[in-house]
Amino acid sequence: VALQERARATRETIIAGAAAVFEESGYGSASLSLVAERAQVTKGALYFHFQSKEDLAKAVIEEQHRIVVQDGLTILQEGRPPLESMIVMCREFGRRLLHEPVVRGGIRLTFEATSFGYSVQGPYEDWIKVMENLAAQAVAEGAIRKDVSPEALSKLVVACFTGVQMVSEVRTGREDVMDRIRDMWQILLPGIMHDTSADRVGRLVGLIRMDHTVPAGT
Amino acid sequence: VALQERARATRETIIAGAAAVFEESGYGSASLSLVAERAQVTKGALYFHFQSKEDLAKAVIEEQHRIVVQDGLTILQEGRPPLESMIVMCREFGRRLLHEPVVRGGIRLTFEATSFGYSVQGPYEDWIKVMENLAAQAVAEGAIRKDVSPEALSKLVVACFTGVQMVSEVRTGREDVMDRIRDMWQILLPGIMHDTSADRVGRLVGLIRMDHTVPAGT
């Protein structure tokens, strides 16, 4: 098992290196030589753990998805009100994009998935589904107005978050991403909430702060 | 001058071919050989008009920007109410993404700009600025509520549109992009308008239909 343990560690090192290189260069422009160098591994090791460049890219995406899903589950288990959960999930995802290279690389690969043979529909459907459930609960609870379609809202939240994060990347290298996420909810909430008092909106928006601690574990 | 005319035509053919290839494969995985083949041009011609692959990618992005800016100017000249202009701009951009290969390719390249050496901040700032002006006018007019920040709103609209379009690409190959744009405004408008009556909101959202004709010229 000691060997297996070492293999697992190597594998993760490679994924981390690959994520970094893919994030910088994109799939097509990334070179496995550079990945090997970054991960302090020979190409032989690389090909021992992954069948191909595609395979490696998929592994990065999957690892990224795993991390984000794990974050989501943690939040769900905290038993917050559903609308609050939606907001906190965006916050945590934003944080991962700021600090977790694997997530950064995975996200870039997600939008280059046609460069290799990979469908990223699954992860998106997953995330939309989670948001839709929360939205429906929030409507049932009365936090969100009854004339708001949970389906349309969930899709919008996911899309809007995606765009906010990407435009932040392009404009500021994601420096302002947390601020933009807060602005997003600041504008979205008055359009969907039942009680649009500045107080209630402000309390929810206030959940998005940069000085919160990152949840432990990956 | 006949020569110059031929050269211009060749250049445009190449840009069109390049846009198509870049859209399919992304920057790094695109091959100039394929571009040449697609554009029915030899590498010699390609080399005559563009110094490098980077140069070609930049030309595609710039051509895309040119088209979109032109669309925006046309809309501004139609003298619509500002909020309506914002919505119509999104609609027209969406249409371009559906039907104009150069715009599709340019947009993909925009998000891979770190693969080659190019800053795409400019175009984004431009677009945000236009939106901000319109938003400020709409606030002044009374269409948008006074407690909505034109700055934050414009950034959100641009980011949200970006995300909507990208997620639509990933999920449905952009088949549902016009619907998602309509949903976006359907949810945004009640949060920012002064008069949120279903009637007023509905009339604005109704501007986004697929059966409108595309404005002539590129």
Added chain:
Amino acid sequence: VALQERARATRETIIAGAAAVFEESGYGSASLSLVAERAQVTKGALYFHFQSKEDLAKAVIEEQHRIVVQDGLTILQEGRPPLESMIVMCREFGRRLLHEPVVRGGIRLTFEATSFGYSVQGPYEDWIKVMENLAAQAVAEGAIRKDVSPEALSKLVVACFTGVQMVSEVRTGREDVMDRIRDMWQILLPGIMHDTSADRVGRLVGLIRMDHTVPAGT
């Protein structure tokens, strides 16, 4: 004829530029684009005057040969003693190598003649023949000993000069070429002259000084 005059000037400009580029890069690594740029001429002009890269290289060699032959004739017409003529010819060739780009380029091309299809035997035979005649005269005159073969001596002088100049190029960028030519004769003369008194040798060697004027015309 005015046009022809312009053409001739252009042609010579091109040869000068080509010589410079060939000297720096060698035949194979030289690019006609760079030649055109150096000569401030378009590729069209270049191809009007020369059929091919080979053709251009040959033109440079021939121009170089023409210059050197012209120098030789001038020296012969000065009516010096034959051994003195041999020495002065080496001196003048050395000067050309220091100051005349066409000669520098031509010489480099001479030793890369197998890279393009060109035989440089002719120029060498010419030069050896001239030297052989002078050597024979010097023997007849009694300046050179009778047991020295004019044939062998002439070949050696040409070869030795060639080597001296090339090694000087490699070692010092030809900075010390005149000194090395003087050393060459300093060592050669005592082995071939009839009267090897330091005085006579010194007088001949003294002909090689850098402060002489270059013969006018090219």
Added chain:
Amino acid sequence: VALQERARATRETIIAGAAAVFEESGYGSASLSLVAERAQVTKGALYFHFQSKEDLAKAVIEEQHRIVVQDGLTILQEGRPPLESMIVMCREFGRRLLHEPVVRGGIRLTFEATSFGYSVQGPYEDWIKVMENLAAQAVAEGAIRKDVSPEALSKLVVACFTGVQMVSEVRTGREDVMDRIRDMWQILLPGIMHDTSADRVGRLVGLIRMDHTVPAGT
């Protein structure tokens, strides 16, 4: 270690092929494809052993230098009189130029070193130094006259040999190189030796014959 052995063999095969191609075409006109073909190796192998064309050219030069230096050491160890050693070294170098492709290629590259980024001063200084030591010893011994400068003589011998060999290459494809080397010493010796009797000179010049065996090993 078996692997390393194979790699070493491959590397040497490549160098040999490269030397042959460089000799025929010169650096700039040589193609790595042809090198690979000649050496019966794929481009991948070539890239594995050498980083670039420049790198390959340098390796050829260095291998050539190694061979020649080795020859020189062998001769020094034979304990001949110094002047004889100088002559025998020229003879052996001449033989290498006739029969050893790596040396032929290396020498051509030496004079095209500005085509790639390489300084060949080192090898020349080395050789001059060796010759200078021998010349000084010969002067001390009384074989060479005291008024001959070892420094100037060594430079001339190296330069003269270089020229003799290059002119022989240009004029006869090096067919007559051994004869020209003999002529060179035939003319040089009477100018530098103490005892210029035909007997002594003839015995030394007689060392240069083509029917001697080549020293074993490379």
Added chain:
DNA sequence: ACGCTCGGGACCCCCCGTTATT
């Protein structure tokens, strides 16, 4: 006559993603 614009293909060097062999 002289020259330039534009484009045609053919490689070239590089190096990449991959596979044997050990």
Added chain:
DNA sequence: AATAACGGGGGGTCCCGAGCGT
């Protein structure tokens, strides 16, 4: 899992000619 080697294009660009001005 490291060493060694495989081929196949990758982007680039070179040499050159067709066609049009002047």
